[in-house]
Amino acid sequence: MLSKADQVSKTAGEIQFQLAASKRIFVLGLLFLTVVSILSVLAATGIGRLQIPWKTVVSALGEGLGLVHFGTVERTPLVVVFDIRLSRVVLSFLVGSALGVAGAVFQGILRNPLADPFTIGVASGAAFGAVLAIALGLGSGSYFGLGIIPFLALLGALIALASVVMLGRVQGRLRRDTLVLAGIVVATFLSALIALIKALDEEAVSAIVFWVMGSFQGRGWIHVWFSLPYLLLGLYLVMSRARELDILTLGEVQARQLGVEVERVRRTLLVGASLLTAAAVSVSGVIGFVGLVVPHLVRMLVGAAHGRLMVMSAFLGGLGLLWSDVVARILLPGGEELPVGVVTALVGGPFFCLLLKRRRGGVILD
Amino acid sequence: MIRAEGLIARYGDRVVLDGLDFRIAKGELVGLLGPNGSGKTTLLNCLSKVVPLHGGRVAVSGRDLSEYSSAELARVEASVPQQLDISFPFTCIEVVLMGRYPHQQGFGTDSEEDLDTAMESMRLTDSLDLAKRPITEISGGEAQRVIIARALAQRAQVMLLDEATANLDVAHKTEMFDLFLEKNRQGTTFVCAMHDLNLAALYCQRLVFLKHGRIAVDGSTVDTFTEETLSSIYETEVRIIQHPDTGAPQAMFVPGQRASSGQM
Numbered sequence: 001m002l003s004k005a006d007q008v009s010k011t012a013g014e015i016q017f018q019l020a021a022s023k024r025i026f027v028l029g030l031l032f033l034t035v036v037s038i039l040s041v042l043a044a045t046g047i048g049r050l051q052i053p054w055k056t057v058v059s060a061l062g063e064g065l066g067l068v069h070f071g072t073v074e075r076t077p078l079v080v081v082f083d084i085r086l087s088r089v090v091l092s093f094l095v096g097s098a099l100g101v102a103g104a105v106f107q108g109i110l111r112n113p114l115a116d117p118f119t120i121g122v123a124s125g126a127a128f129g130a131v132l133a134i135a136l137g138l139g140s141g142s143y144f145g146l147g148i149i150p151f152l153a154l155l156g157a158l159i160a161l162a163s164v165v166m167l168g169r170v171q172g173r174l175r176r177d178t179l180v181l182a183g184i185v186v187a188t189f190l191s192a193l194i195a196l197i198k199a200l201d202e203e204a205v206s207a208i209v210f211w212v213m214g215s216f217q218g219r220g221w222i223h224v225w226f227s228l229p230y231l232l233l234g235l236y237l238v239m240s241r242a243r244e245l246d247i248l249t250l251g252e253v254q255a256r257q258l259g260v261e262v263e264r265v266r267r268t269l270l271v272g273a274s275l276l277t278a279a280a281v282s283v284s285g286v287i288g289f290v291g292l293v294v295p296h297l298v299r300m301l302v303g304a305a306h307g308r309l310m311v312m313s314a315f316l317g318g319l320g321l322l323w324s325d326v327v328a329r330i331l332l333p334g335g336e337e338l339p340v341g342v343v344t345a346l347v348g349g350p351f352f353c354l355l356l357k358r359r360r361g362g363v364i365l366d
Numbered sequence: 367m368i369r370a371e372g373l374i375a376r377y378g379d380r381v382v383l384d385g386l387d388f389r390i391a392k393g394e395l396v397g398l399l400g401p402n403g404s405g406k407t408t409l410l411n412c413l414s415k416v417v418p419l420h421g422g423r424v425a426v427s428g429r430d431l432s433e434y435s436s437a438e439l440a441r442v443e444a445s446v447p448q449q450l451d452i453s454f455p456f457t458c459i460e461v462v463l464m465g466r467y468p469h470q471q472g473f474g475t476d477s478e479e480d481l482d483t484a485m486e487s488m489r490l491t492d493s494l495d496l497a498k499r500p501i502t503e504i505s506g507g508e509a510q511r512v513i514i515a516r517a518l519a520q521r522a523q524v525m526l527l528d529e530a531t532a533n534l535d536v537a538h539k540t541e542m543f544d545l546f547l548e549k550n551r552q553g554t555t556f557v558c559a560m561h562d563l564n565l566a567a568l569y570c571q572r573l574v575f576l577k578h579g580r581i582a583v584d585g586s587t588v589d590t591f592t593e594e595t596l597s598s599i600y601e602t603e604v605r606i607i608q609h610p611d612t613g614a615p616q617a618m619f620v621p622g623q624r625a626s627s628g629q630m
């Protein structure tokens with residue numbers, strides 16, 4: 001029979017052991033996901049309307065990345081595999097990662113597991129910027145082969161964020177309930193403007209629809225390079241505040257009492273997550289459900305701590321969107337593409353319902 | 367340890383605390399009493415710098431509250447809130463480790479020492495076996511013990527408790543206050559807002575009664591825990607008896623006053 005002190009020290013030892021074990025499992029999981037991600041990128045570049053043998057795909061990738069000598073692969077498969085497919089696959093992975101991480105952050109800041117990157121109007125801002133560019137006929141203009149749309153989308157996202165933060169301030173303090181309300185107001189207003197532009201400009205409707213539903217059609221390396229800096233900066237900002245984000249989910253009062261500089265940290269997180277969202281939306285349009293479903297799923301797998309949650313969400317968001325885009329490319333016969341947002345909504349909607357059903361307790365709607 | 371001068375707090379136009387002056391010495395165990403809405407929670411929140419002052423000043427350890435950074439203050443003062451409002455399934459050990467945040471620098475990962483401190487705090491509050499459970503899936507009383515452990519893990523000199531034991535069963539309630547008393551004897555200062563008068567009389571050396579945002583009575587438990595004081599503060603009839611073991615005064619309420627006072 002153990003004495004009480006012995007039992008306690010045994011429990012403490014067990015907890016220490018379990019914590020170390022769960023850390024090991026997490027690291028192994030990360031390694032596994034890294035491998036899966038690399039394989040997925042390779043596999044996805046081999047899939048497409050133009051049938052290219054795997055051997056050619058691999059050597060084209062090697063040549064494109066500068067690993068193999070120039071001239072081993074014909075021009076056409078090289079362009080298709082490296083310039084068209086690989087860039088698109090990489091971009092879809094990055095956008096998915098950004099949306100997954102941004103979703104985790106917004107859910108944490110707003111203390112609401114139903115929030116996503118679009119709750120506070122950042123995405124609507126980006127969409128409005130892009131739609132405006134299309135309607136004004138600026139869509140064909142080209143700067144370094146990029147087009148003006150991503151610039152205006154990014155600008156729209158940041159302006160929307162600024163107005164939401166300004167509207168959401170009460171007596172100099174940012175409150176989460178007013179933040180959500182301000183977000184809804186701004187998003188609704190911008191959606192109405194988008195609808196108005198659609199009604200006025202019949203010709204641009206199909207381009208706008210593709211944009212509003214989200215698509216990677218015609219995207220290339222230039223879009224990767226365009227969004228990457230914002231994405232990395234956003235990722236750094238939110239990851240460096242992961243611990244504070246954990247504490248913020250206890251509410252503003254307790255976060256203060258635990259020593260968190262609430263205003264400053266929340267602003268950093270908000271800007272970081274908005275940069276991630278803007279980086280994603282500005283090159284792909286509005287892709288729903290990734291930012292909502294992925295953090296949910298990951299929270300069930302690795303728990304609520306945001307450090308792990310964000311890293312895992314980056315991987316699963318990336319993988320999810322990468323394969324969704326493959327489906328969007330090849331699902332319809334005759335070479336027509338679906339907007340990838342349609343795929344994520346069709347898959348994500350029912351999946352989300354399943355997650356909700358599986359949950360014990362009623363903590364979703366707080 | 368804590369000094370307040372002319373402390374005023376307002377929500378909009380409503381004055382909640384109207385010019386409080388008091389001192390709390392290091393190592394005191396003070397009970398903060400008073401009817402609903404008398405300003406107990408607001409006062410604690412002023413002391414932890416969550417509610418801004420509209421007048422007067424508060425100094426902790428001789429230093430004005432405004433001179434503290436959030437983390438500095440959290441190393442001196444630990445707060446236990448009335449209730450927990452959490453929608454994410456953090457494990458209990460993760461929640462207790464949040465109490466180590468003010469001691470961590472920069473990116474701050476949990477060190478061996480942080481983990482030891484957290485587990486020791488959980489052991490003291492009898493919540494160590496909850497360590498790996500999600501806090502969203504345990505009872506209110508269990509969560510309260512975890513939150514007390516989090517405050518202990520802050521290793522602060524001052525503990526501000528807001529109804530910290532309200533959700534606990536009788537055994538855990540006394541166990542927790544025995545723990546507070548032990549910590550108090552080791553030098554920790556306690557300010558406990560409470561509704562349970564008899565618990566306050568059992569453990570606190572000094573009682574501060576708030577009413578309508580002012581200090582109505584402030585003094586030692588023996589002097590203030592009287593039929594006259596309690597009856598006038600709570601506006602109901604109270605009788606005092608002695609605790610059979612400790613001799614501490616205990617309040618007994620008299621039923622049926624609503625009918626007899628003819629307020630119907």
